[in-house]
Amino acid sequence: MDERTALGLLGDRLSAAGDDAAVVDGQVVTTDMLHDRTDFPDGTTRYTAGWRAVGASLSDVAAMGADATAAVAVYAAPAFDESELADFVDGASEVCEAVDAEYVGGDLDHHDEFTVATTALGDADDPVRRSGARPGDAVCVTGTLGRSGAALRLFERGDPADIERANDLFRFEPRVAAGRALAGRATAMMDSSDGLARSLHQLAEASDCGFAVESPLPVDPVVDEVAADADDRLELGAHFGEDFELVCTVPEEALAAVRADLSVELTRVGTVVEREAGSASGRRGEAAETRVTLDGEPLADRGYTH
């Protein structure tokens, strides 16, 4: 059973599951696990690891349009090095400070592989779900895409300057303030942790509609430094993911007011359309593939498999 099937099974059994975070009595809670081989490439500092791991959970809070309040983490490693642990806590604390939340600690555990489990909490009077997109809404994304994919290439290059830049790119600012500004206005929202393409498909599926997306996408300039060609650029920008931007749908008439309240760029990348985007065929089996189109061509429902 792959992870998507397994998540579907969980969604069937648990009424609160199935969005970026669970909501209980106006409180948002989300948890995540990151570990060495897949999430922290060689060269990732413990400071960056703390920032990024806690930031990933704060991003899920942001994706609900919630106000982030606190985060905790379990730090599991084969051994506890004082400066590594202190760096981790500093990174975790500072990403919380960046979004006016409090890092309140957690626990330590011995584990063969460096593994971090994070949980973030938030308050949401009116959480934004994935399921409210309506035909005619603008499809938007905050910030730029592809930074984490580009960072991975820089980590692979391995020289000290590249590694330092890669660490900088890995320490993203969770879009909590943007999520707050979008709450009550965005009709559907999630974060782009699985990549823009997967996020668009998930929003379209949950909202039972299609998305017609047009280039150019807001791909970060750093991607152009590392991408081999146009296909590779699209791969890093739209499929790799882990950028933790917000992907949302906003009614046309609300767009200007939302933008006025945001301190981050909100790029309109397309329009919500009826179920089968850009396809006149309507044949079964094609529906999922044609749900999201980029410049009229199906955009594959495929992310980076972590």
Add this chain to the structure above:
Amino acid sequence: MDERTALGLLGDRLSAAGDDAAVVDGQVVTTDMLHDRTDFPDGTTRYTAGWRAVGASLSDVAAMGADATAAVAVYAAPAFDESELADFVDGASEVCEAVDAEYVGGDLDHHDEFTVATTALGDADDPVRRSGARPGDAVCVTGTLGRSGAALRLFERGDPADIERANDLFRFEPRVAAGRALAGRATAMMDSSDGLARSLHQLAEASDCGFAVESPLPVDPVVDEVAADADDRLELGAHFGEDFELVCTVPEEALAAVRADLSVELTRVGTVVEREAGSASGRRGEAAETRVTLDGEPLADRGYTH
């Protein structure tokens, strides 16, 4: 750096850390990680694992005297088997139901070793800390001790009936109701996850006092079935830990009223005394060792190293 030193370092850096759970704006949050080799012996069902992992975090909520509200978990495994995952979710959901909390899901992750990270939330108007014990208070413990240590021996025996009993013993009921009844009355409290001896030392240290404990301790009858001798019985009952009972100090005059509100046995095991329990020496270096005594002899500050 060992885990205790590392936890001390965290406590110095984070104001909210250092108790069973962190408290933020009247909300209690606690997180924990359990994994295959150390926490789930061969024979542990996924149902038991879900119950126990989530229960361990609920126990930390109980130890703050808080009302448990919700829990989440990350389930990380080399592969996702549908019935294993469903069993895990059932166990996690049922331990939450047992304490009137809601299991609201979490996340899945691929990991070489079966690893579970759990977080529980609660509400506490007046959280019970570890630091309020005063000389003269009764030292008390809920329920019985040694069940998890005995279960480990039964898992090691390995025949089906033993394994089934071991799984039953591993599925403890978190003492949330007892913690609620003790809130506002207990002067200090924590859970016995590190064993009675370590818990007593930690409470005594945080409260800057000593504990004079007298046998008999409320060791579970199952321990007598598996213990080799009296030393082994004490090892399983007082040091092994993982029983998730509440260890607390209660003013003498409140004891009868507290007991009347509890549906679980609350055994008085001793009395809070001035700093150096049962020792007239007062020499430096002996202080920590003599802080907690059992029948007048120092009770070692030693738990099971997980």
